Amino acid sequence: MRFICDDNLGKLARCLRILGFDTSFQEPISDPELLRLAATEKRCLLTRDHHLLDYTHPYGILVLEDDKPLTQLTEVIKSLNLIIEPMLLFQRCSRCNEITAPVDKAQAGNHIFPYILKTQDVIRKCPSCGRHYWKGTHYKRMIRELRQAIPDNALAGPWPEE
Ligand SMILES: [Zn+2]
Structure with a gap:
């Protein structure tokens, strides 16, 4: 399932990307434009705006009723009965939605601290924004937050190790 988040839901969009869902984030545009975009790209529209329920899509x-991103995430997963594939976690750039790819550590050397290169098995890079990803402290914090937000029965396998 693919999603489009409206301009109120930037953090939710990042969470969905981390879980592996193709999720676009839309800066403010008119309702008809937003709906047209969602239809063209075949995306389920996530919003906090009840007025959008006047339309069909x-x-x-x-x-979404709650204003906290992690509670919104729980709402999305439960409402749509989403199943999360552990294999797909942390494969997508949380900033721009592109699938990241493992990089040759020798080539990544100029951009990454030697300590990280030495201690991390896999470093991934976003082909669009160039950001590097590895299983550092941010990753561990995200796993803990996601574990609280995601019901156990929504995961198709065991959680990855922290
Ligand atoms: Zn990126």
Whole structure:
């Protein structure tokens, strides 16, 4: 399932990307434009705006009640019965939604601290923004937050190690 988050839901969009879902984030545009974009890209629309329920949209509109991103994430997962594949976790750039790819550590050397290169098995890079990802402290914190937000039965396998 693919998603489009409206301009109120930037953090939710990042969380969904980390879970592996193709999720675009839209700066403010008019409702008809937003719906047209969602239909063209075949994305379920996630919003906090109840007015959007006045429209119909072939790929679904989900209005989220809570303003906290992790609670919104729980709402999305439960409402749509999403199943999360542990294999797909942390494969997508949380900033721009592109799938990241493992990099040759020798080539990444100029951009990354030697300590990280020495201690990390896999370093991934976003082909769009060039950001590097590895299983550092940010990763561990995210895993802990996601574990609280995601119901156990929504995960298709065991959680990855921290
Ligand atoms: Zn990126």
